[in-house]
Amino acid sequence: MNTISRTENQALARTVLELDVYNHPGVMSHVVGLFSRRAYNVEGILVMPVGGGVTSRIWLLVNEDERLDQMVKQVEKLEDVLAVRRHGAEHEVFVRLEEFFR
Amino acid sequence: MSKPTYETLSGAQIVVRLLERQGVRTLAGIPGGAILPIYDALSQSALIHHVLARHEQGGGFIAQGIARATGVPAVCMASSGPGATNLLTAIADAKLDSIPLVAITGQVPRAMIGTDAFQEVDTYGLSIPITKHNFLLNSAEDLLEVIPRAFRIAASGRPGPVLIDIPKDVQNQVVEVGEWPAVGVAEVVPAPAAERVALAAAMINEASRPILYLGGGVVHSAASAAAVALAEKAALPTVMTLMALGAMPVEHSLSLGMLGMHGARFTNLALDECDLLIAVGARFDDRATGKVAGFCPQAKIVHIDIDPSELDKIKTAHVGIAGDVGAVLQTLLPAVEAQQRLAWLSRVASLKAAHPLRLPGIDDPRTPYGLIRAVADCLDDQATITTDVGQHQMWVAQAYPLRRPRQWLTSGGLGTMGFGMPAAIGAALAEPERTVVCFTGDGSILMNVQELVTAAEEGVNVKIVLMNNSSLGLVFQQQTMFYGERIYASKFKGMPDFVRVAEGFGVPAIDLDTESDPHAALAAALSSRGPMLIHASIAMHEQVLPMVPPGAANKDMIGG
Numbered sequence: 001m002n003t004i005s006r007t008e009n010q011a012l013a014r015t016v017l018e019l020d021v022y023n024h025p026g027v028m029s030h031v032v033g034l035f036s037r038r039a040y041n042v043e044g045i046l047v048m049p050v051g052g053g054v055t056s057r058i059w060l061l062v063n064e065d066e067r068l069d070q071m072v073k074q075v076e077k078l079e080d081v082l083a084v085r086r087h088g089a090e091h092e093v094f095v096r097l098e099e100f101f102r
Numbered sequence: 103m104s105k106p107t108y109e110t111l112s113g114a115q116i117v118v119r120l121l122e123r124q125g126v127r128t129l130a131g132i133p134g135g136a137i138l139p140i141y142d143a144l145s146q147s148a149l150i151h152h153v154l155a156r157h158e159q160g161g162g163f164i165a166q167g168i169a170r171a172t173g174v175p176a177v178c179m180a181s182s183g184p185g186a187t188n189l190l191t192a193i194a195d196a197k198l199d200s201i202p203l204v205a206i207t208g209q210v211p212r213a214m215i216g217t218d219a220f221q222e223v224d225t226y227g228l229s230i231p232i233t234k235h236n237f238l239l240n241s242a243e244d245l246l247e248v249i250p251r252a253f254r255i256a257a258s259g260r261p262g263p264v265l266i267d268i269p270k271d272v273q274n275q276v277v278e279v280g281e282w283p284a285v286g287v288a289e290v291v292p293a294p295a296a297e298r299v300a301l302a303a304a305m306i307n308e309a310s311r312p313i314l315y316l317g318g319g320v321v322h323s324a325a326s327a328a329a330v331a332l333a334e335k336a337a338l339p340t341v342m343t344l345m346a347l348g349a350m351p352v353e354h355s356l357s358l359g360m361l362g363m364h365g366a367r368f369t370n371l372a373l374d375e376c377d378l379l380i381a382v383g384a385r386f387d388d389r390a391t392g393k394v395a396g397f398c399p400q401a402k403i404v405h406i407d408i409d410p411s412e413l414d415k416i417k418t419a420h421v422g423i424a425g426d427v428g429a430v431l432q433t434l435l436p437a438v439e440a441q442q443r444l445a446w447l448s449r450v451a452s453l454k455a456a457h458p459l460r461l462p463g464i465d466d467p468r469t470p471y472g473l474i475r476a477v478a479d480c481l482d483d484q485a486t487i488t489t490d491v492g493q494h495q496m497w498v499a500q501a502y503p504l505r506r507p508r509q510w511l512t513s514g515g516l517g518t519m520g521f522g523m524p525a526a527i528g529a530a531l532a533e534p535e536r537t538v539v540c541f542t543g544d545g546s547i548l549m550n551v552q553e554l555v556t557a558a559e560e561g562v563n564v565k566i567v568l569m570n571n572s573s574l575g576l577v578f579q580q581q582t583m584f585y586g587e588r589i590y591a592s593k594f595k596g597m598p599d600f601v602r603v604a605e606g607f608g609v610p611a612i613d614l615d616t617e618s619d620p621h622a623a624l625a626a627a628l629s630s631r632g633p634m635l636i637h638a639s640i641a642m643h644e645q646v647l648p649m650v651p652p653g654a655a656n657k658d659m660i661g662g
């Protein structure tokens with residue numbers, strides 16, 4: 001069930017999530033834990049501190065499925081998450097990164 | 103401006119001072135190496151009474167009993183490693199039932215974290231999925247921010263457990279404290295969207311067969327009176343989840359009692375016919391809904407909950423309202439029309455007459471329902487009732503006349519055997535004027551039996567009614583009904599002498615089996631002060647009925 005072929009995987013619609021979070025050692029665990037406990041794969045992750053480093057921005061590339069709305073609500077509930085924005089798969093953050101994965 | 107006077111304090115002393123300022127007067131725990139600085143500071147507190155549990159899970163459930171009885175965050179403590187892992191079940195239980203709990207654990211010194219030091223375990227990592235939020239402290243100064251914040255998070259919005267892991271060197275770190283932070287209290291919840299409330303009111307006004315569905319959120323929000331007022335004004339038959347029992351008194355003419363897996367036939371059948379379901383502080387748990395596709399199949403849904411992620415999680419609501427359920431009900435009330443709904447109420451009454459809740463043996467104290475009724479007859483509504491998990495829990499949920507919010511403390515979401523007795527100790531510590539009765543089973547009591555000595559030591563007014571069916575009864579019932587009567591690992595071969603066990607722990611005990619007048623014996627036992635165990639044998643074949651088979655629709659109940 002969890003084994004989808006590479007071509008199938010690429011055919012799925014994608015969503016890019018942009019999270020503003022407090023920058024501390026546990027925050028990544030909190031965020032990805034919500035996905036892993038639901039066996040919801042995260043296809044891509046990018047994190048960098050923003051500004052003075054009090055906050056970070058996390059970019060997640062995920063497959064769209066019927067659980068995505070619930071996922072976003074759960075992420076919004078986390079204490080360390082300040083904001084969540086949804087983008088289409090065409091968002092350039094992961095597109096520009098692709099050249100490092102060839 | 104007066105200059106603040108600085109005090110030189112250790113992290114441990116700061117913890118204790120902040121707990122005192124927070125109003126904590128009773129907490130439960132067990133010390134160990136990594137939390138000894140905090141215990142040393144605690145020994146100097148004139149305000150806080152520390153209850154020494156005999157297992158950290160027991161300590162966690164004692165704190166839960168305090169929190170469930172009062173609605174105020176309660177505190178438990180454990181040392182690092184095994185102390186912390188022993189606490190996890192009680193924390194997970196608090197998460198699933200939305201109980202405000204603050205767990206404080208000791209951790210190895212920061213310099214040793216990550217070295218597999220003695221009694222080092224990743225408490226922070228382990229507790230992420232079972233807490234509302236958690237902290238690993240990095241300096242004593244941070245305690246001034248984190249501790250009030252932990253209480254605020256535990257109590258705000260949908261309540262829940264918060265864990266604070268404090269390395270030993272942070273407990274010992276000495277800092278200057280000038281100003282103390284404000285205590286952590288629940289945040290104000292934004293008012294509900296007025297146009298959604300208006301939509302919900304219009305749907306209630308237009309419905310011809312509405313049902314009000316109350317969940318534990320009604321108790322958390324102290325909204326029982328508002329819920330009853332809405333039901334009465336709009337003539338709404340009302341069902342309650344396991345967690346909401348007591349929100350509407352059992353004998354209220356609009357009460358249909360508990361819904362779901364062990365609800366009465368008429369209750370589930372009425373839900374099957376409703377055309378509008380008004381869910382208030384309820385989360386469409388599978389034990390309540392049965393097969394979701396078959397739950398209220400004709401109904402539109404109004405869903406009111408403080409947690410936006412509950413809206414549309416299981417069932418898509420026609421109108422979803424995020425907000426404090428008490429506040430939403432207050433704004434809804436003037437917008438709904440007073441109605442009589444004679445046709446629907448008489449339909450519900452005829453369902454009730456045709457398919458009532460059957461309580462066989464209710465007059466015989468040697469049967470499950472009869473014993474529960476006999477206990478209830480000795481008590482008034484001031485008594486608090488806790489349970490363990492199993493058949494006895496469901497029998498009590500069906501048959502005990504609950505009439506008061508927070509009268510009923512049970513492990514709903516996690517369904518944890520071992521919850522009942524320590525939770526009763528906590529409830530009795532929080533409200534010593536009440537009689538607290540714990541209904542337990544011969545399986546469940548053994549899961550935290552060590553807390554009997556805690557009950558004796560604290561002299562709490564806890565009466566443990568042990569319904570002994572010589573089995574893991576609920577498992578026995580499921581094997582009987584769904585596994586071709588292949589009874590395996592659910593019948594006890596060895597049986598402790600529970601009267602002597604209790605007495606050995608310092609708790610007086612009686613055996614109803616040998617009493618010629620069980621009513622008189624119960625009355626005497628329940629009117630005495632202090633802890634007491636009341637042992638009563640129950641036939642092994644007794645079942646909780648009706649029962650919706652797991653995975654079936656609620657209308658396809660067996661028995662009852």
Ligand SMILES: Cc1ncc(C[n+]2csc(CCOP(=O)(O)OP(=O)(O)O)c2C)c(N)n1
Binds near residue numbers: 542
């Ligand atoms: C900690 C834990 N382990 C296992 C279970 C599964 N379980 C549910 S009810 C039950 C039997 C409980 O036996 P007892 O306390 O004697 O209650 P009875 O059903 O006999 O009234 C079991 C094993 C559970 N709920 N909790």
Ligand SMILES: [Mg+2]
Binds near residue numbers: 492543
């Ligand atoms: Mg039993």
